[in-house]
Amino acid sequence: VPDLAPEAPPVRTTCPYCGVGCGVLARPDGEGGARVEGDPDHPANFGRLCSKGSALGETLSLGDRVLHPSIDGARATWDAALDAVATGFRRAAAAHGPESVAFYLSGQLLTEDYYVANKLAKGFLGTPHVDTNSRLCMSSSVAAHRRAFGSDTVPGCYEDLDGADLLVLVGSNTAWCHPILFRRMLDARAKRGTRIVTIDPRRTQTGEESDLFLGLKPGTDSTLFSGLLVHLADHGALDTRYVADHTAGYDLALERARRIAPSLAATADATGLAEDDVARFFELFRTTERAVTCYSQGVNQSAQGTDKANAIINCHLATGRIGRPGMGPFSLTGQPNAMGGREVGGLANMLAAHMHFLPEEVDLVRRFWGAPNIITGEGMKAVSLFEAIERGKIRALWIMGTNPAVSMPRADRVRAALSRLDTLVISEAIAGTDTLRARNAIVLPALAWGEKDGTVTNSERRISRQRRFLAPPGEARADWWALAQVGQRLGFAKSFAWPNAAAVFREHAALSGFENAGTRDFDLSGVAEITDAAYDSTAPIQWPLPRKAKSGQARLFAEGGFFTRDRRARFVAVQAPKLADATSAAFPLRLNTGRVRDHWHTLTRTGKSPRLSAHRAVPFCEIHPDDAAAHGLAEGDLARVRTPYGAAVLEVVVTPGAQKGLLFAPMHWSEANTSSGRVGALAQGAVDPVSGQPELKATPAAIAPEPYR
Numbered sequence: 149v150p151d152l153a154p155e156a157p158p159v160r161t162t163c164p165y166c167g168v169g170c171g172v173l174a175r176p177d178g179e180g181g182a183r184v185e186g187d188p189d190h191p192a193n194f195g196r197l198c199s200k201g202s203a204l205g206e207t208l209s210l211g212d213r214v215l216h217p218s219i220d221g222a223r224a225t226w227d228a229a230l231d232a233v234a235t236g237f238r239r240a241a242a243a244h245g246p247e248s249v250a251f252y253l254s255g256q257l258l259t260e261d262y263y264v265a266n267k268l269a270k271g272f273l274g275t276p277h278v279d280t281n282s283r284l285c286m287s288s289s290v291a292a293h294r295r296a297f298g299s300d301t302v303p304g305c306y307e308d309l310d311g312a313d314l315l316v317l318v319g320s321n322t323a324w325c326h327p328i329l330f331r332r333m334l335d336a337r338a339k340r341g342t343r344i345v346t347i348d349p350r351r352t353q354t355g356e357e358s359d360l361f362l363g364l365k366p367g368t369d370s371t372l373f374s375g376l377l378v379h380l381a382d383h384g385a386l387d388t389r390y391v392a393d394h395t396a397g398y399d400l401a402l403e404r405a406r407r408i409a410p411s412l413a414a415t416a417d418a419t420g421l422a423e424d425d426v427a428r429f430f431e432l433f434r435t436t437e438r439a440v441t442c443y444s445q446g447v448n449q450s451a452q453g454t455d456k457a458n459a460i461i462n463c464h465l466a467t468g469r470i471g472r473p474g475m476g477p478f479s480l481t482g483q484p485n486a487m488g489g490r491e492v493g494g495l496a497n498m499l500a501a502h503m504h505f506l507p508e509e510v511d512l513v514r515r516f517w518g519a520p521n522i523i524t525g526e527g528m529k530a531v532s533l534f535e536a537i538e539r540g541k542i543r544a545l546w547i548m549g550t551n552p553a554v555s556m557p558r559a560d561r562v563r564a565a566l567s568r569l570d571t572l573v574i575s576e577a578i579a580g581t582d583t584l585r586a587r588n589a590i591v592l593p594a595l596a597w598g599e600k601d602g603t604v605t606n607s608e609r610r611i612s613r614q615r616r617f618l619a620p621p622g623e624a625r626a627d628w629w630a631l632a633q634v635g636q637r638l639g640f641a642k643s644f645a646w647p648n649a650a651a652v653f654r655e656h657a658a659l660s661g662f663e664n665a666g667t668r669d670f671d672l673s674g675v676a677e678i679t680d681a682a683y684d685s686t687a688p689i690q691w692p693l694p695r696k697a698k699s700g701q702a703r704l705f706a707e708g709g710f711f712t713r714d715r716r717a718r719f720v721a722v723q724a725p726k727l728a729d730a731t732s733a734a735f736p737l738r739l740n741t742g743r744v745r746d747h748w749h750t751l752t753r754t755g756k757s758p759r760l761s762a763h764r765a766v767p768f769c770e771i772h773p774d775d776a777a778a779h780g781l782a783e784g785d786l787a788r789v790r791t792p793y794g795a796a797v798l799e800v801v802v803t804p805g806a807q808k809g810l811l812f813a814p815m816h817w818s819e820a821n822t823s824s825g826r827v828g829a830l831a832q833g834a835v836d837p838v839s840g841q842p843e844l845k846a847t848p849a850a851i852a853p854e855p856y857r
């Protein structure tokens with residue numbers, strides 16, 4: 149398939165970085181790159197792009213691409229490689245049972261790729277072990293939605309950010325990590341005087357630009373929101389009709405909140421905040437009806453992330469501020485298609501199309517797929533999955549579009565665990581990643597952005613097309629195609645015979661509306677019969693989009709209608725906050741990890757752009773001036789950061805924005821792009837008991853000067 153001619157009209161596609169899901173107009177430049185601009189008609193960004201999005205054209209070079217299939221380092225044909233995958237899976241299943249086969253997927257995959265992987269594993273191979281790097285990103289929000297709403301549904305949309313009078317940003321450096329949404333928030337402030345409150349242990353760019361910054365102690369978010377619930381209850385701010393008509397569990401949740409945060413003073417004390425600041429935030433929330441609370445990784449990446457998200461949702465349910473314009477709790481997803489993965493069941497605790505494991509759900513999916521080996525219960529979540537590999541319980545693993553040897557907590561152990569597998573398959577576009585370096589594997593060349601065709605779903609439930617405008621390099625093929633080929637080789641030819649991505653999408657949409665239509669939140673049956681041409685030209689759409697609906701639904705739950713059995717939302721009585729690991733004399737500080745403005749994940753794309761790399765060129769560690777002085781460190785020094793799990797050498801950045809006692813290091817750099825060590829190896833593996841999401845924000849740590857070498 150040739151490149152699109154440079155003089156052809158631009159192709160409408162979607163940015164492959166964050167969960168904002170901005171529309172992009174792309175035109176190949178005839179030299180392997182592309183000119184990109186924001187799509188003025190896309191409702192996420194209306195023509196704007198952030199620094200990463202606008203540099204997309206600079207990141208398309210082919211020098212480091214995986215161009216051909218290979219088996220243990222030797223070039224192979226696609227046929228030979230796919231045969232080897234099928235043989236490896238068949239052998240593992242025969243010798244150790246189907247549950248010895250697993251898939252580790254990615255929020256970078258398109259929905260169509262995710263759908264086929266999930267169907268192959270859960271319906272045909274008979275293994276429940278399908279998890280994804282989205283487990284590390286927003287699985288606590290998914291679990292909190294399910295507990296509160298009975299479904300994984302974001303109740304609002306981006307227009308609510310434009311129409312809010314109060315925006316509360318919790319554990320989110322929105323200015324850097326969801327920049328286009330932050331610009332919409334600043335526009336709202338300019339137009340209607342919207343106030344912005346940021347709650348985060350780090351004073352980030354977002355905190356700097358906020359009307360009120362609350363630099364709370366790590367792990368105390370649910371204390372603050374428990375205190376808020378108590379304040380709302382004690383100051384007559386409840387929507388008693390909404391609570392009575394559409395919810396359950398309020399009394400117990402309030403009783404628990406009173407135990408955690410009985411008073412303003414107790415809340416301030418436990419969170420380390422000034423009482424005046426807490427009071428100001430509580431009063432702003434109490435008196436501002438149009439309030440949206442956005443939360444991101446600072447809430448999710450925690451061993452109590454689900455409780456934190458539910459503590460936030462409790463306050464919105466109590467005030468009935470949900471599903472109405474300018475109001476609601478709003479989970480900001482990190483990755484471009486974290487939401488699409490959730491839709492197809494790409495998390496180990498889901499089956500498909502937002503269904504779980506009720507007997508009637510299992511039966512429905514079994515009949516729809518004609519699946520001979522449908523699973524009946526949950527699989528292992530990411531951290532447990534890699535521990536099972538370490539113990540030899542998983543014998544064959546297919547990793548697609550992700551780099552767990554860097555990104556998983558305790559990444560050194562993860563990398564070592566890969567050597568225990570009998571069969572490792574890696575679908576990857578970029579050569580030389582840490583995971584590819586870890587050991588020999590069956591390597592399948594994947595398509596990259598600009599070459600892929602399919603759909604992604606952003607944080608507001610909006611499905612957009614990623615469209616191809618560049619020719620695939622070498623022998624790279626679509627991930628869904630490779631999965632389908634393996635399905636066919638395993639004897640399921642009829643069930644894995646799609647001619648194109650549109651056909652996969654139609655099947656996915658049809659499953660969402662198969663029988664029981666209207667009783668589930670995720671219903672896309674309105675496009676279950678979309679033609680190839682309509683799929684190619686489709687504009688962004690929001691779900692739910694039931695059969696015969698003219699458009700998707702922007703908001704849900706203003707008048708209840710939750711997806712629990714009694715259609716009522718649930719208040720959740722959250723646990724008292726407690727961090728997973730204590731500090732000690734050897735590890736007296738805590739390490740927080742995150743992102744910088746101009747880089748994405750492990751630099752495989754953004755690292756190619758000099759102007760993006762110029763923002764932050766080397767791996768670094770932020771430290772408070774008092775801590776720096778106490779440890780004999782100055783700006784620009786090299787320091788060795790240690791945790792009980794690993795060590796890395798990082799450049800010291802001294803900033804009063806860092807909280808005393810708390811270090812911050814970005815997760816982008818790894819051995820593949822620096823000699824400093826992998827920050828992922830430093831993070832602890834403690835997980836949230838409900839969501840399985842690991843704690844990546846508060847690992848006990850030590851820091852010391854590193855002599856220049």
Ligand code: SF4
Nearest residue numbers: 163165166170198201
């Ligand atoms: Fe891409 Fe996110 Fe930037 Fe939009 S805000 S251009 S989706 S990185």
